[in-house]
Amino acid sequence: DQQVKQNSPSLSVQEGRISILNCDYTNSMFDYFLWYKKYPAEGPTFLISISSIKDKNEDGRFTVFLNKSAKHLSLHIVPSQPGDSAVYFCAATSGGYQKVTFGTGTKLQVIP
């Protein structure tokens, strides 16, 4: 049972445009959500997070939106840059550091 779902395996966006990566979850106990970015042959690196008490969190070009009623979160990258080309993992936790559940990832390609 995939509790965190990233239904788009890949996404292509032109440089300078907005990239929107989506994530759905099924476990209503999740209360903290994270996005990780992964380049080939490297480990994932933390990008941005959001607590369930918020509906938006921004960090520079990256904004995460959380819609608890729809059990949906999204990552917006504006403007997109070629260096943003990577696999993005959505992750969620219900309050335990050992219970972080990862999605399957979306591969973003930003075309110059």
Add this chain to the structure above:
Amino acid sequence: NAGVTQTPKFRVLKTGQSMTLLCAQDMNHEYMYWYRQDPGMGLRLIHYSVGEGTTAKGEVPDGYNVSRLKKQNFLLGLESAAPSQTSVYFCASSDAPDVYEQYFGPGTRLTVT
């Protein structure tokens, strides 16, 4: 400051062989984790440790053992490798139970033939 390092980077094993993957972190983190990543499956937690001398099972622990004899090291062992254990293995560490950000190593690509 190297962060999280993993040894080796690549390994090919025959079915039934054993091996140990080493993870080391220099950030003085209490918590360490082993994940495996398979196509279409995301990252799945194998085992984790909440401090030196402690280990616990994650989501997919069967066929693996771990040890945390020193705070900075977390070892993952395969006693009798199987083709189903072909995967990319990632080690991670984090600072505190209420800090969910984890720092990952570069990964070990293991192939079992």
